[in-house]
Amino acid sequence: xxxxxxxxxxxxxxxxxxxxxxxxxxxxxxxxxxxxxxxxxxxxxxxxxxxxxxxxxxxxxxxxxxxxxxxxxxxxxxxxxxxxxxxxxxxxxxxxxxxxxxxxxxxxxxxxxxxxxxxxxxxxxxxxxxxxxxxxxxxxxxxxxxxxxxxxxxxxxxxxxxxxxxxxxxxxxxxxxxxxxxxxxxxxxxxxxxxxxxxxxxxxxxxxxxxxxxxxxxxxxxxxxxxxxxxxxxxxxxxxxxxxxxxxxxxxxxxxxxxxxxxxxxxxxxxxxxxxxxxxxxxxxxxxxxxxxxxxxxxxxxxxxxxxxxxxxxxxxxx
Amino acid sequence: xxxxxxxxxxxxxxxxxxxxxxxxxxxxxxxxxxxxxxxxxxxxxxxxxxxxxxxxxxxxxxxxxxxxxxxxxxxxxxxxxxxxxxxxxxxxxxxxxxxxxxxxxxxxxxxxxxxxxxxxxxxxxxxxxxxxxxxxxxxxxxxxxxxxxxxxxxxxxxxxxxxxxxxxxxxxxxxxxxxxxxxxxxxxxxxxxxxxxxxxxxxxxxxxxxxxxxxxxxxxxxxxxxxxxxxxxxxxxxxxxxxxxxxxxxxxxxxxxxxxxxxxxxxxxxxxxxxxxxxxxxxxxxxxxxxxxxxxxxxxxxxxxxxxxxxxxxxxxxxxxxxxxxxxxxxxxxxxxxxxxxxxxxxxxxxxxxx
Numbered sequence: 001x002x003x004x005x006x007x008x009x010x011x012x013x014x015x016x017x018x019x020x021x022x023x024x025x026x027x028x029x030x031x032x033x034x035x036x037x038x039x040x041x042x043x044x045x046x047x048x049x050x051x052x053x054x055x056x057x058x059x060x061x062x063x064x065x066x067x068x069x070x071x072x073x074x075x076x077x078x079x080x081x082x083x084x085x086x087x088x089x090x091x092x093x094x095x096x097x098x099x100x101x102x103x104x105x106x107x108x109x110x111x112x113x114x115x116x117x118x119x120x121x122x123x124x125x126x127x128x129x130x131x132x133x134x135x136x137x138x139x140x141x142x143x144x145x146x147x148x149x150x151x152x153x154x155x156x157x158x159x160x161x162x163x164x165x166x167x168x169x170x171x172x173x174x175x176x177x178x179x180x181x182x183x184x185x186x187x188x189x190x191x192x193x194x195x196x197x198x199x200x201x202x203x204x205x206x207x208x209x210x211x212x213x214x215x216x217x218x219x220x221x222x223x224x225x226x227x228x229x230x231x232x233x234x235x236x237x238x239x240x241x242x243x244x245x246x247x248x249x250x251x252x253x254x255x256x257x258x259x260x261x262x263x264x265x266x267x268x269x270x271x272x273x274x275x276x277x278x279x280x281x282x283x284x285x286x287x288x289x290x291x292x293x294x295x296x297x298x299x300x301x302x303x304x305x306x307x308x309x310x311x312x313x314x315x316x317x318x319x
Numbered sequence: 320x321x322x323x324x325x326x327x328x329x330x331x332x333x334x335x336x337x338x339x340x341x342x343x344x345x346x347x348x349x350x351x352x353x354x355x356x357x358x359x360x361x362x363x364x365x366x367x368x369x370x371x372x373x374x375x376x377x378x379x380x381x382x383x384x385x386x387x388x389x390x391x392x393x394x395x396x397x398x399x400x401x402x403x404x405x406x407x408x409x410x411x412x413x414x415x416x417x418x419x420x421x422x423x424x425x426x427x428x429x430x431x432x433x434x435x436x437x438x439x440x441x442x443x444x445x446x447x448x449x450x451x452x453x454x455x456x457x458x459x460x461x462x463x464x465x466x467x468x469x470x471x472x473x474x475x476x477x478x479x480x481x482x483x484x485x486x487x488x489x490x491x492x493x494x495x496x497x498x499x500x501x502x503x504x505x506x507x508x509x510x511x512x513x514x515x516x517x518x519x520x521x522x523x524x525x526x527x528x529x530x531x532x533x534x535x536x537x538x539x540x541x542x543x544x545x546x547x548x549x550x551x552x553x554x555x556x557x558x559x560x561x562x563x564x565x566x567x568x569x570x571x572x573x574x575x576x577x578x579x580x581x582x583x584x585x586x587x588x589x590x591x592x593x594x595x596x597x598x599x600x601x602x603x604x605x606x607x608x609x610x611x612x613x614x615x616x617x618x619x620x621x622x623x624x625x626x627x628x629x630x631x632x633x634x635x636x637x638x639x640x641x642x643x644x645x646x647x648x649x650x651x652x653x654x655x656x657x658x659x660x661x662x663x664x665x666x667x668x669x670x671x672x673x674x
Contacts, residue, residue: 016373020420023420023423024416024418024419024420024423025416027423027424027426027427027430028412028415028416028423028426030426030427030430031415031426031430032412032415034430047412050370054370054372055372061389062372062377064370064377064379064385064387066379066385130385131334132329132334132336132387133329133330133331133334133384133385133386133387134329134331134333134334135384135385182334266424266427291334292333292334292335292336293333293334293335294333294334295332295333295334296331296332296333296384300382300383
């Protein structure tokens with residue numbers, strides 16, 4: 001963008017959460033979850049997400065997470081049933097003295113659940129996230145994504161993992177390109193080959209430097225994620241740019257570890273808010289989309305099953 | 320009573336901010352305002368969601384779309400909060416959250432304390448009691464797995480094994496399952512019991528023995544491990560301790576999980592000491608039951624303590640002989656009444672094993 005027009009809007013992404021507040025939420029959640037023998041977990045998760053989203057702001061206006069404990073609880077129950085059925089099948093076949101068939105079905109089931117969980121998770125999270133009342137949305141097609149995902153996994157397996165880089169970037173591209181923020185579209189330009197080279201370089205340099213390079217590797221990966229991401233609307237654009245540094249990640253990690261060790265884990269909340277602050281405050285946005293003109297376009301979606309299954313599988317939300 | 324402030328309204332259709340005059344009517348418990356398209360809005364207090372964002376307060380209304388009003392007037396916010404508190408509109412969650420950091424730290428310490436107590440006292444107890452539920456056959460499987468995985472059995476001393484089995488048959492070992500004794504040709508000064516009733520004795524320890532009552536003491540100790548299913552108990556305790564720690568802390572963060580795992584290892588060491596003591600006492604009873612002199616046990620322990628004992632995998636119950644254990648046995652010898660008499664048959668068999 002050469003022509004820096006005077007009416008080009010400016011953007012600022014920030015995380016302002018305080019460790020003290022987050023600590024309160026974690027502890028109250030913990031207490032209630034223990035007292036209710038775990039039943040409170042979905043509500044606790046909703047409260048935590050509401051806090052984290054709410055402390056993240058764009059141009060001074062906070063993001064909001066509208067998901068509720070009740071929605072997540074329903075999803076949680078469905079996820080439990082799903083896993084019970086899967087394990088039930090496995091044990092049924094073991095009982096029928098056909099453990100191999102059971103295991104194959106079990107893994108195939110897992111493989112099928114994985115993309116469905118990711119898809120469901122994106123649809124739910126995006127639909128329940130808003131900024132100035134304008135919802136995000138995920139428009140990926142369930143069948144298309146599932147088939148692609150299985151194809152990518154298959155390719156990854158037969159190439160002994162080499163295709164993994166392409167799989168990661170393809171998945172990420174598919175998910176991000178299908179995200180809408182009102183009538184604004186997301187776009188991701190990453191390429192599996194570049195990502196592969198990046199990881200190869202990171203891996204070897206980390207070994208050569210006895211692990212020190214890992215922070216610079218991390219920085220490269222983060223940069224690759226953010227710098228290839230952009231928002232588009234009617235030919236206008238907002239480009240994202242990462243300003244994190246390897247030294248910054250290094251300092252962040254060392255201080256976090258010290259905080260956690262010396263507080264015997266109590267300091268987790270402060271470590272987490274420091275991390276989010278560092279990450280969000282190091283994402284620059286530049287472009288010419290007018291943030292006052294975003295229109296509500298995305299529908300409501302309240303089924304949290306995919307999100308809960310992802311939670312069970314310990315999938316990170318951001319791919 | 321009515322209070323007014325200026326707020327920013329988002330209508331859920333566009334991201335454009337609209338400045339509005341927001342009126343809170345306390346008598347009706349409702350907000351009213353006019354949006355920029357001259358539409359008048361009426362929001363009942365109970366249908367509004369509240370969220371504190373720094374110094375600002377966000378009001379949410381509706382479901383599809385969600386409309387938002389942002390207010391920053393601290394006076395208005397304070398009034399509204401008072402009204403909601405007075406009328407019991409604040410949920411229990413926010414009451415807990417508003418108690419402040421000191422209270423939260425207190426809760427955290429309390430939870431840690433309870434978890435600690437559970438971990439040290441309740442979990443091991445439950446785990447040990449629940450061993451009854453595990454069928455005996457599982458002990459056998461466990462023992463067999465160990466045998467299959469260890470090639471040291473190549474060096475079995477067949478003759479001594481045969482002799483040791485005959486020696487053991489002469490004794491009343493109070494055993495509940497079939498015992499199988501094996502002698503391994505090795506300098507290691509040790510012996511161990513497997514959960515399936517296999518008891519392995521190294522020639523190193525046999526050679527060091529001066530009298531058959533020492534051997535009876537050793538067998539008594541090992542058999543007590545089997546009779547009390549110590550291996551299985553240890554496994555259950557370790558496993559449940561590990562599960563407990565990782566369930567509680569695993570969710571918090573990785574470092575805590577690592578700290579927890581190490582704590583579990585320390586804990587399991589003390590379990591093992593406890594089981595050793597139990598086996599010593601039970602072993603002592605077996606010795607006296609067979610009218611054997613328990614001094615042999617004490618003599619053996621003292622000799623083992625002098626030689627450094629090479630450790631064997633933890634769950635297989637190795638025997639670090641400590642001062643404490645020797646003192647304990649010596650005390651039992653003094654306080655318990657027992658009759659021992661010379662057993663020529665055992666003596667003869669012992670000589671055979673020693674050959």
